[in-house]
Amino acid sequence: MKYAIIIPDGAADEPLPELGGRTPLDVAKTPNMDRIAMEGRQGTVRTVPEGFESGSDVATMCLLGYDPKVYHTGRAPLEAAAQSIPLSPTDWVFRCNLVTVIDGVMVDHSAGGISDAEAQKLLGELSRHLNLPGFEFHNGVSYRNLLVYRGSEHFNVQTKPPHEIPEEIAAKWVPKGQGAGILNRIMDESRVMFDKHEINEVRKDTGHNPATQVWLWGQGHAPAMPKFVERFGVKRGAMITGVDLLRGLALLLGWENLNVEGMTSFHDTNYAGQGVETARALDQYDLVFSHVEAPDEASHQADWKTKVAAIEHIDRYVVGPVLEKISTFPEWRILVMPDHPTNIATRKHGYAPSPFCMAGTRVKSVVKCTYNEANAAASDLKIERGHELMDYFLRGGNL
Numbered sequence: 001m002k003y004a005i006i007i008p009d010g011a012a013d014e015p016l017p018e019l020g021g022r023t024p025l026d027v028a029k030t031p032n033m034d035r036i037a038m039e040g041r042q043g044t045v046r047t048v049p050e051g052f053e054s055g056s057d058v059a060t061m062c063l064l065g066y067d068p069k070v071y072h073t074g075r076a077p078l079e080a081a082a083q084s085i086p087l088s089p090t091d092w093v094f095r096c097n098l099v100t101v102i103d104g105v106m107v108d109h110s111a112g113g114i115s116d117a118e119a120q121k122l123l124g125e126l127s128r129h130l131n132l133p134g135f136e137f138h139n140g141v142s143y144r145n146l147l148v149y150r151g152s153e154h155f156n157v158q159t160k161p162p163h164e165i166p167e168e169i170a171a172k173w174v175p176k177g178q179g180a181g182i183l184n185r186i187m188d189e190s191r192v193m194f195d196k197h198e199i200n201e202v203r204k205d206t207g208h209n210p211a212t213q214v215w216l217w218g219q220g221h222a223p224a225m226p227k228f229v230e231r232f233g234v235k236r237g238a239m240i241t242g243v244d245l246l247r248g249l250a251l252l253l254g255w256e257n258l259n260v261e262g263m264t265s266f267h268d269t270n271y272a273g274q275g276v277e278t279a280r281a282l283d284q285y286d287l288v289f290s291h292v293e294a295p296d297e298a299s300h301q302a303d304w305k306t307k308v309a310a311i312e313h314i315d316r317y318v319v320g321p322v323l324e325k326i327s328t329f330p331e332w333r334i335l336v337m338p339d340h341p342t343n344i345a346t347r348k349h350g351y352a353p354s355p356f357c358m359a360g361t362r363v364k365s366v367v368k369c370t371y372n373e374a375n376a377a378a379s380d381l382k383i384e385r386g387h388e389l390m391d392y393f394l395r396g397g398n399l
């Protein structure tokens with residue numbers, strides 16, 4: 001049995017006036033996703049349990065079959081796993097975004113998608129300048145970096161993901177609670193240090209958002225998750241993604257991470273390369289999980305044109321070749337779904353249940369209609385406890 005799971009991150013949305021009351025997923029030409037929905041089934045799944053902030057950390061953990069209420073300790077520890085940063089049970093990890101705050105307003109959670117080299121230089125200088133015992137900066141991809149704390153300070157802080165507060169007054173959302181003092185000091189000092197920094201001067205001159213400061217959030221200790229094979233009996237799993245968070249989840253599940261030349265988290269990613277590699281990996285692995293971040297980032301920028309284009313590219317260059325390849329195996333199943341909605345109107349992650357479609361061996365077709373939010377919601381297939389979806393998928397839709 002071969003399984004493929006393809007995640008167009010944040011692809012689901014709400015009807016937009018710019019699109020004549022339709023959603024980007026509905027407007028996008030997606031013949032391959034439509035075929036999966038028509039020959040198989042579509043429905044909705046609640047991937048963000050009540051009480052959780054909507055994000056790929058929670059939603060992906062959930063759709064992978066792990067209840068976030070049991071296993072989620074924070075976003076940053078998952079990314080630390082991706083970077084193979086060793087953590088003892090008492091260590092803390094924080095996400096350390098480079099962000100753009102202008103006149104006190106959170107303008108961009110990604111500092112204009114700053115390059116790895118620029119991020120490394122800024123954080124290196126900040127680390128040397130602060131010289132705080134127990135704190136280590138670790139560079140990730142672009143604006144997504146980590147701060148590890150190994151020491152005796154205890155944190156009981158409320159923090160806010162910067163992508164959840166676009167155009168809001170940043171000062172309203174700084175860390176609060178036990179241990180917040182030191183975190184705010186780090187953020188304040190970065191603001192002073194990065195102001196007029198040559199990297200930012202060049203970014204402004206070339207029309208890019210500057211990295212005005214770091215933003216700390218997503219903190220937690222290392223999670224303890226059972227391996228995927230122990231939980232579901234599927235042996236060889238592989239992950240293909242451009243983001244550290246999912247690479248970390250894969251390692252915690254006992255999967256391998258596969259690389260694709262030119263894979264990024266934006267619309268400039270190598271879609272075709274990812275499609276070829278996902279299809280190829282099916283020869284070697286029992287389950288291949290292929291994640292594309294581009295629709296999510298386009299939504300955060302309120303860029304519906306790029307969002308539609310990203311969804312069409314995923315359909316054509318990833319879903320198409322993977323569907324063609326997987327159906328050559330005697331037994332197979334494919335699942336396509338966004339982990340969570342990301343809404344153009346608010347530039348934030350949404351809380352609506354995610355539309356999914358699946359097809360393959362022993363998945364019975366019920367209603368024949370194309371894949372989109374409305375058709376999925378009209379289906380009687382509604383999975384309220386999102387972590388039950390994986391079992392449903394692996395058993396072939398016989399709930």
Ligand SMILES: [Zn+2]
Binds near residue numbers: 163300349
């Ligand atoms: Zn997002």
